[in-house]
Every structure is written in structure tokens, then in C-alpha cells.
Amino acid sequence: MGAxxxxxxxxxxxYPFVLTMQPRFGDMDSLGHVNNVAIAALFEEARVAMNRAVLGASHVALPQERRPLPVVVARVEIDYLREVRYPGSYQVAVGVGRIGTSSxxxxxxxxxxxxxxxxCDAVLVHRGPTGPVPVPEPVRGLLTTMxxxxxVPATTT
Incomplete structure (x- = not known):
């Protein structure tokens, strides 16, 4: 994110996509905060939900070679700004910040x-059988809508 x-x-x-989520009791640390690993998991779940909403509900269930966007996570950076407490209901919002050649x-x-x-910032790399490959134009177009x-107003689920 930078300085x-x-x-x-x-x-x-x-943010164009919003998912309402509740942390679990087991996500809490000894001070009553939702722990950092659980917060990372909330972000991951929301990113996957947005990708499924844009690329199709079966996106993650398809075999790697048939997915419209087979990716690996190359980088995740999280800035914790305030306490996240259990119990609670939170909105996890997602958008596409940038689309590179293969990321x-x-x-x-x-x-x-x-x-x-x-x-949270996450960089996903589009992969082929031997390494990074360009994001296909149809997928690029779909991701651009996010x-x-x-x-436009956020899509909330």
C-alpha cells in the first residue's frame, strides 16, 4: 500500500463488491480481538467470492486447466487500522486495483x-502449465467491471 x-x-x-461476514468464536485471541490470521482469511474469502461472482460460481470447483482464471497468490499485504472484535458482523469489500499483463x-x-x-492488497498471478501467462482478454474485460x-453501487452478498 505504501507509506x-x-x-x-x-x-x-x-468498492464494487461487498460481502457481509461474521468471524467465528475460534477466531478470537485472548484479548477478545479477531486475530490477524482470521482477518486474512476474511479477506481471502471475500476475494474468492468476488471472483466467483464475476467468473462463475463453479470457477474454483473446475479443474485447473478449465478455470477461466487459474491464479496463484504472489503477495498479500494487510494494514490493521482498528480493532476487530468478536462477535460482530463486518462488510469485507473488494475491487480490482490494477490488471497487469499476467497479474x-x-x-x-x-x-x-x-x-x-x-x-488488504493481494497480487494474483495468472498461470499456465509452465508459469505466468497473460490474463485472457475476456477475463480482463469481466474483471474491469469490478x-x-x-x-456503480456495490454488489452486496
């Missing part, structure tokens, strides 16, 4: 009542 926080990232309305940057925010609690900042 300076982008204020646009802390606004829920800027996709997904930007995410974790929100409670419009207050940003954490931000660009951050959102141009």
Missing part, C-alpha cells in the same frame, strides 16, 4: 458501520 494511506480506500462506497491486484477493506478497520473505485 501514505489513500483515503479513498477507507470508504466502503468505493491482478485486488484491493480490499474490512468495515464495521462504514468505519474501515483494515485494508474496478476500484467503483463507478
Amino acid at each position: 501514505k494511506l489513500d483515503p479513498a480506500r477507507t470508504r466502503l462506497a468505493n 491482478i491486484q485486488q484491493v480490499c477493506g474490512l468495515f464495521e458501520d462504514e468505519i474501515c478497520l483494515a485494508l 474496478a476500484f473505485p467503483a463507478q
